[in-house]
Amino acid sequence: MYVYLMRRLFTMIASLLAISVLVFVIIQLPPGDFVTAYITELESQGEMVSEEKIAFLRRQYGLDRSPVEQYVDWILGILQGDFGYSFEYNLPVTEVVGDRVLLSIVVNAATILFIYVVSFPLGVYAATHQYTWGDYGLSFLGFLGLATPNFLLALVLLYLANLWFGTSIGGLMDPLYIDQPWSLSKALSVLEHLWVPVLVIGTAGTAGMIRRLRANLLDELNKQYVVTAKAKGMAPRRLLVKYPLRMALNPFIADIGNLLPQVVSGAVIVSAVMSLPTTGPVLLAALQSQDIYLAGSFLLLLAVLTVFGMFVSDLLLAALDPRIRLTSRGRR
Amino acid sequence: MTDLLRVENLGVAFGLHTGETPALRDVSFRVRGGSTMALVGESGSGKSTVARAIMGLLPGNGRIVSGRILLSDTETGFDWAAGDSHLKHLARIHRPGLDGTLDLTTLDPDGPAMRSIRGGHVAMIFQDPMTSLSPLHTVGNQITDVLDLHTDLPRREHRPVISAMLELVGFADPARALDLYPFELSGGMRQRAMIAMSLIAAPGLLIADEPTSALDVTVQAQILKLIRDLQARLGMAVMLITHDLGVVAHMADEVVVLYRGEVMESGPVSDIYRRPGHPYLRALFRALPRLSTDRTARLVPLREVRSQTAHLLADKEPWPAGADDAGPLLRINDIHKTFTAKKGGPFGGPKATKRAVNGVSLEIRRGDSLGLVGESGCGKTTIGKIIMRAITPESGSIRFNDRGRIVEMLSLNAKAMIPYRRRIQYIFQDPSSALDPRMTVFALIAEPLKIHGIGDKAFRIEMVKELMTLVGLDQRFMNRYPHSFSGGQKQRIGIARALALKPDLVMCDEPVSALDVVVQAQVLNLLKDLQHALGLTYLFVSHNMAVVRYMCNRIAVMCMGRVVEEGPTERVFEHPVHPYTRALLAAVPDPDGDGDWLAGGGAAPNGGPSDPEAWPAPYAVDDDGVAWMRDLGGEHRVLVGSDAAFPEIAA
Numbered sequence: 001m002y003v004y005l006m007r008r009l010f011t012m013i014a015s016l017l018a019i020s021v022l023v024f025v026i027i028q029l030p031p032g033d034f035v036t037a038y039i040t041e042l043e044s045q046g047e048m049v050s051e052e053k054i055a056f057l058r059r060q061y062g063l064d065r066s067p068v069e070q071y072v073d074w075i076l077g078i079l080q081g082d083f084g085y086s087f088e089y090n091l092p093v094t095e096v097v098g099d100r101v102l103l104s105i106v107v108n109a110a111t112i113l114f115i116y117v118v119s120f121p122l123g124v125y126a127a128t129h130q131y132t133w134g135d136y137g138l139s140f141l142g143f144l145g146l147a148t149p150n151f152l153l154a155l156v157l158l159y160l161a162n163l164w165f166g167t168s169i170g171g172l173m174d175p176l177y178i179d180q181p182w183s184l185s186k187a188l189s190v191l192e193h194l195w196v197p198v199l200v201i202g203t204a205g206t207a208g209m210i211r212r213l214r215a216n217l218l219d220e221l222n223k224q225y226v227v228t229a230k231a232k233g234m235a236p237r238r239l240l241v242k243y244p245l246r247m248a249l250n251p252f253i254a255d256i257g258n259l260l261p262q263v264v265s266g267a268v269i270v271s272a273v274m275s276l277p278t279t280g281p282v283l284l285a286a287l288q289s290q291d292i293y294l295a296g297s298f299l300l301l302l303a304v305l306t307v308f309g310m311f312v313s314d315l316l317l318a319a320l321d322p323r324i325r326l327t328s329r330g331r332r
Numbered sequence: 333m334t335d336l337l338r339v340e341n342l343g344v345a346f347g348l349h350t351g352e353t354p355a356l357r358d359v360s361f362r363v364r365g366g367s368t369m370a371l372v373g374e375s376g377s378g379k380s381t382v383a384r385a386i387m388g389l390l391p392g393n394g395r396i397v398s399g400r401i402l403l404s405d406t407e408t409g410f411d412w413a414a415g416d417s418h419l420k421h422l423a424r425i426h427r428p429g430l431d432g433t434l435d436l437t438t439l440d441p442d443g444p445a446m447r448s449i450r451g452g453h454v455a456m457i458f459q460d461p462m463t464s465l466s467p468l469h470t471v472g473n474q475i476t477d478v479l480d481l482h483t484d485l486p487r488r489e490h491r492p493v494i495s496a497m498l499e500l501v502g503f504a505d506p507a508r509a510l511d512l513y514p515f516e517l518s519g520g521m522r523q524r525a526m527i528a529m530s531l532i533a534a535p536g537l538l539i540a541d542e543p544t545s546a547l548d549v550t551v552q553a554q555i556l557k558l559i560r561d562l563q564a565r566l567g568m569a570v571m572l573i574t575h576d577l578g579v580v581a582h583m584a585d586e587v588v589v590l591y592r593g594e595v596m597e598s599g600p601v602s603d604i605y606r607r608p609g610h611p612y613l614r615a616l617f618r619a620l621p622r623l624s625t626d627r628t629a630r631l632v633p634l635r636e637v638r639s640q641t642a643h644l645l646a647d648k649e650p651w652p653a654g655a656d657d658a659g660p661l662l663r664i665n666d667i668h669k670t671f672t673a674k675k676g677g678p679f680g681g682p683k684a685t686k687r688a689v690n691g692v693s694l695e696i697r698r699g700d701s702l703g704l705v706g707e708s709g710c711g712k713t714t715i716g717k718i719i720m721r722a723i724t725p726e727s728g729s730i731r732f733n734d735r736g737r738i739v740e741m742l743s744l745n746a747k748a749m750i751p752y753r754r755r756i757q758y759i760f761q762d763p764s765s766a767l768d769p770r771m772t773v774f775a776l777i778a779e780p781l782k783i784h785g786i787g788d789k790a791f792r793i794e795m796v797k798e799l800m801t802l803v804g805l806d807q808r809f810m811n812r813y814p815h816s817f818s819g820g821q822k823q824r825i826g827i828a829r830a831l832a833l834k835p836d837l838v839m840c841d842e843p844v845s846a847l848d849v850v851v852q853a854q855v856l857n858l859l860k861d862l863q864h865a866l867g868l869t870y871l872f873v874s875h876n877m878a879v880v881r882y883m884c885n886r887i888a889v890m891c892m893g894r895v896v897e898e899g900p901t902e903r904v905f906e907h908p909v910h911p912y913t914r915a916l917l918a919a920v921p922d923p924d925g926d927g928d929w930l931a932g933g934g935a936a937p938n939g940g941p942s943d944p945e946a947w948p949a950p951y952a953v954d955d956d957g958v959a960w961m962r963d964l965g966g967e968h969r970v971l972v973g974s975d976a977a978f979p980e981i982a983a
Contacts, residue, residue, distance in 0.1 A: 224463040230389055232529070233451030233481050236442055242477075243466050322513045323467055 004325075008314060012307050019303040020296075024071045027292050027299075033063050034087045034290045061087060074293060078300070084293030088286065093297045097279065101301070103172055103190075104278040108305075110194055111202040112259060119206045120252075123213025127248075128240065130218060138210060145207035151273045154200045158274065161196055170275040172197070178277075200270050205259060209252075216251050220244035246320075253317055257310035334404065336536055336569050337363040337386070337454075342399035344378075344385050355381050355394070359595050361588045363537060368563065368570040370584035370601070372577065374848040378593040379573045383539045387450055388441035396437050403453065405430035405536075422496050452482035455530035459542040461522035465514040471498070472510030475529045482533040494532065500565075501528045501558060520551035524558065531562060538563075541573045548707040549875065550942065553919040556583055575849065577620060578921030581605060589613050605923065619853035621882040623922050627901065631882065633854035637804030637824070639861045651698070655736035660695040661869050662719070662837060667692045667728035669714060669893075688714045689725065690893035691959075696837065698733070701863065701870040703884030703901070705877060705916070707942060711893040712873045716839050719871070720758060721749055732756075754784055757830035761842040763822035767814040773800070773825055774810040780832045799828040803858060820851035824858065831866070839871045844879060856883060877920045881905055886967075889913045892944055894959065896951075899968030909970045911947050950974045 035057045039049050058064045062073070074084055083093035126138045161167040168174050172193050177186040220226065221244050229239045268280035275281070279298060286295040318325045344356040356378045363369045373379045384390050386401055430453060439446040458464040466474060475494045479485050485493065491510065498506035501524040514522055523543060530538060540559065544552035560583060563570055572583055580587055581601060588598040589610065596610045608614045618632035669689040689711045696702045704712045717723045719730060721741065730741040732752060741752060757780075760766035767776055777799055778792045787795065797807045803824040814822055823843060830838055840859065844852040856879065862868060874880050880887055881901055888898035889912065897910040908914045944953045953959040953973035961969040 224458060224460060225466045227389060228458065228464045228526075229466070229477070231387055231450055231456045232478050233447040233449070234477060235444075235447060243469075246468055247466070321468060322470075323515055326513065326516070 004318065005315075008311060012311055016300075016303060016307055019307075020075060020300055021071070023296050023299040023303070024067070024074070024292075027287075027290070027295050028067055030290065032290065033058075034061065034292065035063060037290050038087070061085075070292075074296065078297070083297040086286070086291055086294040088289050088291040088294065093294050096282065096294060097297070097301075100277055100279045100282060103276070104280070106190070107172070107194065107197055107201070107276070107278055108260070110198045111205070112256075114198050114202045115205045115209055115259065118202075119209035119213060123210045124217060124240075124245065126210060126214040127217035127221065135214075142207040142210050145203040148203070150200055150204065150270050153203060154196070154270050154273050157196045157200060165192075167192055167196075172276050172278070197270060197274055197276055200274075209255070212255070213248060213252060216248040217244060220247045223247075250317065250321060253313050253320065256313035256316070257306065260305050260309035334365055335362045335402075336365040336404055337571075338400075338402040338404075339382070339386070340400045340402065342382070342385060342401065343397040344381055344390065345395055345397050346391075347393040347395070352395075352397075354397075354593060356385070356593045359399070359590070359593070361595065361598055363569050363571055364586075365536065365569050366563070366567050367585045368560075368572060368583055370572045370574060370580040370587045371590060372574060372580055372587055373590035374575060374850060376592075377590045379575075379590055380541055381593075382590070383456065383541050383571070383573055386436065386539065387454060387456055388436065388439065388446045389450075390441070399437065401436040402433050403430070403436055403449065403537075404433045405453075422493060422500070448482065451478055451530075451535075452533050453535055454537045454539060455533065455535040456539040456541065457523070457526045457530050457543050460546045461514075461519055461526050462546070464526060465522060467513065467515055470511050470513055471517075471525045471529075475510075475525075475532055478529055478532050494528070497528045497532050498525070500562070501525070501531075502554075503528075519547055520554060523547065523551075523555050527555075527558065527562070531566065531568070534566065535568055537569045537571060539571045539573070542575070543572075544579070545574070545576070549877070549919040550707065550915055552579075553921075556921075559583075576921065577616065577849070577923045581923045582921050589616075616849060617923070619850045620923060621853070621856070621876075621878040622924060623878050623881060623905065623917070623920055624924050627881055631853040631857055633857060634850045635854065637854050637858050639804055639858055639865065640801050649735075652736055655733070656698055658736050658738055659731065659733050661698040661700075661733050662871075663693075663695040663731045664715075664719065665693045665729045665731070667715070667718060667725045667730075669711075669718060669723065669725040687893045689718065692728075692890070692893070692895050693961075694888055694895065694898070696869055696871055698836070698869055699867065700886055701872055701884040703880035703887035704871060704873045704890060705875060705880050705887060706890035707875060707916075710890040710942075712890050713841060715890075716758070716841050716871065716873055719839065720756065750784075754780075754833045755835050756837045756839065757833060757835040759823075759826055759830050759838060759840045759843045762846050763819055763826050764814070764846075766826050767822055769814055772811050772813055773805075776814070776825060777829050777832055780829060784833060786833070795832065796828075799832055802831065802862070803828045818851070819847050820854055823847060823851075823855050827855075827858065827862070831862070834866070835868070837869045837871065839873070841873045842875065843872075845874065845876065852879070859883065877905075877917060878922075889916065891942055894944070894953070894971060895961070896971040897969070898961075899964075900966065903966055903968045907968075909964065909968075911951055912942065915942075947973075 035054060038057070039054060042049055055064075062070060065073075077084055081094075083097075085091075086093050086096045089096045122138055126135045129135050158169050162169055171178070173186060173189040174193075177183075177189055180186060223244070226239070226244055229243050234242075268284060270276070271278045271280035272284065279301070283295065283298040285291075286298060339362070340360050342356055342359040343354065345352040345354045359378075359382060361369070361371075371379050371382060381390070381394070384394070385396055390396070430449075434445075434449070436446070436449065439449075465471070472491070472494055475497070476487075476490050479490050479493065480487075495506040495510055498509050503509040503521070503524065509517075509525070514525070517525065527543075538559075543559070544555050547555060556579065559570060559572075562568075570583075572580070574580060584601050586599065587601050587604050589596040589604075589612070591612050596612050597604060597608070604613070608617055615632065615634045619634065621631060667689050668687075668691055671686045671688050692711070692715060694702065694704075694715075704715065706712050714723060718725050719741075721744075725742070728742070732739045732741050732755070734752070734755070739752065741749070744752070771779070774793070774796050777796045781787060781792050781795060786792075796810060800807050800810065805821065805824055805828070809817075814825065817825065823846075827843075843859070844855050847855060859870070860883065863870060870883070872880060872883050874883075884901055886899065887901050887904050888895050889904070889910065890896065891912045897904060897908065897913045904913065905917070908917055947953070950972045951970075953971070959971050959973045962972045963969050
């Protein structure tokens with residue numbers, strides 16, 4: 001087990017390093033850099049920029065050095081907790097991101113929780129009541145959830161929330177609390193606003209998860225070991241929970257790793273539409289203006305989330321499935 | 333003895349798209365307490381449906397339409413002698429009884445009354461021990477369920493009881509076995525665990541649905557012996573479902589023969605075997621290859637396939653005179669192949685290796701039929717694949733006699749190999765998965781011709797027609813798809829395909845093991861006829877000793893990647909020398925055998941006859957040890973590991 005854990009941690013760090021290189025390369029790929037973008041913007045406002053100033057800016061931002069040097073600087077900084085400097089905001093990246101990361105995590109965690117809590121019982125119901133009206137109804141709702149564009153759902157729900165509950169449009173809290181220190185009422189306001197984005201972002205994931213769980217469980221229900229358990233005289237419900245459901249959980253857990261990036265990337269557009277103070281919109285802007293350290297740190301953060309999600313799901317799988325746990329120990 | 337179970341006029345029907353199809357019609361029989369009843373029939377005859385109906389486990393679209401299933405209460409004699417110190421735990425098992433006689437058809441299949449019968453009064457074990465246990469729960473955990481459901485034994489007393497039961501079914505270290513997962517056990521041990529699970533609540537009736545057909549012959553003997561010993565000890569009745577008439581002869585007191593959902597015949601085994609009354613049963617007996625009857629006597633299938641050769645197939649180039657002097661058709665020499673299990677990662681342990689083929693030498697003369705026998709994992713299929721060049725061995729040579737010219741096949745590259753692929757063809761084990769379901773029979777049979785660019789369209793149609801006649805298929809079926817054929821017909825399509833290129837050598841890899849007895853006889857006869865008509869040479873890979881005896885004039889016995897004995901069929905069967913060969917032969921249940929087949933061997937669950945280190949001198953060979961074939965005269969050779977004298981060889 002320890003060998004497995006060590007190996008897993010090792011590959012995790014290796015893949016994060018590889019991802020950081022990739023992220024950096026991709027950000028550098030478009031022609032020009034932040035200064036070019038900045039100058040274009042200034043020129044479009046009718047300002048003239050001298051060659052010296054451009055060179056000065058380049059030097060100041062460290063853009064005159066080779067990409068390898070820039071990368072090494074950036075990575076070494078991150079290891080010391082310094083994520084670099086955002087050109088756009090003229091602030092350290094950590095300060096720009098600050099609260100947004102926390103709120104992002106709150107929204108995403110709530111969404112994943114929502115997906116699991118809703119899809120699990122519904123998936124089990126659909127599988128155990130195959131080809132009944134309940135099953136058909138759930139399938140229909142599921143397809144509807146998969147097919148509806150998120151931003152449309154977001155607009156509709158925002159309107160309804162405002163109409164019925166008087167919730168303020170957009171954002172994750174009442175405008176009153178923005179930039180205020182955290183308090184109980186601020187947290188409550190967040191909760192009041194949270195359900196709309198969670199519902200919007202989670203719908204597609206929930207629908208997909210219901211379909212997957214239903215298919216997995218149906219497969220398991222026809223397996224021989226289920227007949228064996230029936231032949232023991234087990235009651236249907238207890239049997240379902242102890243044997244096939246336990247097996248059907250495997251893909252459910254393996255999905256955590258897939259779900260995290262899906263939810264996070266899906267959140268970008270929705271966040272933009274709903275003007276949520278999460279990381280999505282900032283990432284979008286940073287990519288557009290080639291604010292390398294800000295964008296890079298963001299992307300790396302997403303990568304960490306994904307890789308970590310995979311790690312957690314692998315550990316859970318190993319805990320749940322003896323075949324994974326014991327064969328990795330190196331039998332024979 | 334009283335009737336424990338009485339089935340009266342049972343009818344079961346399955347709902348399909350087209351309406352209800354009857355699966356069982358008017359089935360009646362009885363099982364007496366403490367006795368063994370065998371339910372015999374081919375696949376699709378409704379054997380398993382009977383079992384499922386009794387257990388209340390019919391699939392969703394199945395329904396009992398008529399009849400009664402009457403179960404009476406039984407006292408099973410869990411009488412534990414004081415000597416069995418561990419086993420006395422089993423005496424604590426107490427299961428509530430049954431009030432008088434119950435009609436199981438009147439109970440709700442999922443209701444509490446039926447559930448207490450299922451697993452408590454009537455228990456069941458299944459064919460495939462690989463899939464019938466949950467892979468995620470320990471053996472002990474799965475057995476605990478039964479104690480929970482059917483006894484009032486408190487949880488904390490479960491472990492010693494389960495451990496005693498596991499000891500009883502032959503686990504050497506039952507306390508450890510309790511915490512093992514099924515995938516950590518071999519097939520035979522899983523089936524033992526399954527038996528322990530089914531018997532822990534002391535059922536009056538054990539239904540065993542093909543309990544050994546997924547296991548090797550030597551393991552089959554062990555498991556059947558175990559069931560019979562336990563029956564004597566626990567006093568339960570056994571309903572044994574099987575297609576193997578040999579097993580029935582040695583296990584059962586009474587037999588019920590099922591054919592297409594109807595009972596053809598029933599009665600005591602001895603009567604029925606001596607005087608089979610019904611034509612179906614008589615046909616079944618005549619279709620069975622045996623170990624003790626005349627080897628050359630032709631099997632009689634229910635319906636004989638008439639094979640005809642015509643001009644295209646007949647004009648095969650004759651062998652030039654003297655070509656056979658150059659050597660046998662195929663000679664493989666000292667082949668070694670090791671498989672390595674991948675262990676990834678920078679911290680992975682040492683690589684696990686397995687010697688699949690360990691210095692095998694064989695020769696197949698033209699016109700011969702060489703039988704390669706052994707249990708699963710012995711390397712016989714690997715040999716076949718090596719000859720086909722699907723696997724490359726580490727060392728050794730394969731020399732093919734191409735009409736007088738000897739060709740070293742292992743030195744040929746993929747392109748140079750192509751002409752020789754035409755000379756060697758393959759017939760596969762599972763006819764269903766060997767045929768592409770999206771291709772018509774014509775496309776399937778003509779494909780080899782197409783690949784090798786032989787003939788034009790008209791020629792191919794003519795050839796396919798001829799091949800279909802050859803294997804006894806109606807030419808009009810040419811445009812049908814494989815799914816509309818039965819297993820035997822599919823295998824004949826596979827045979828036609830293998831013969832399309834007019835090969836010299838045909839490798840048959842367990843060609844009949846997926847087929848029923850009656851169909852098996854048909855296909856075996858066809859293969860024999862074709863060998864004579866077309867001058868074929870066979871390498872016949874099989875685990876079935878009786879089939880090999882019927883088909884082959886020479887046989888080679890393999891065990892753990894080595895050939896342990898080879899020689900002419902008569903000699904090897906009549907004077908087997910190697911302990912493994914003897915164990916294999918002893919493990920085959922012969923329907924004619926009068927002696928107690930299960931009396932010898934069988935008990936050892938570990939090691940046993942297939943462990944080379946457990947063989948007595950001079951046969952003992954350790955894994956890396958040197959071993960050679962010692963000539964016994966008359967082309968009969970046996971593997972030895974030392975020069976020590978043979979112990980006396982039973983004549």
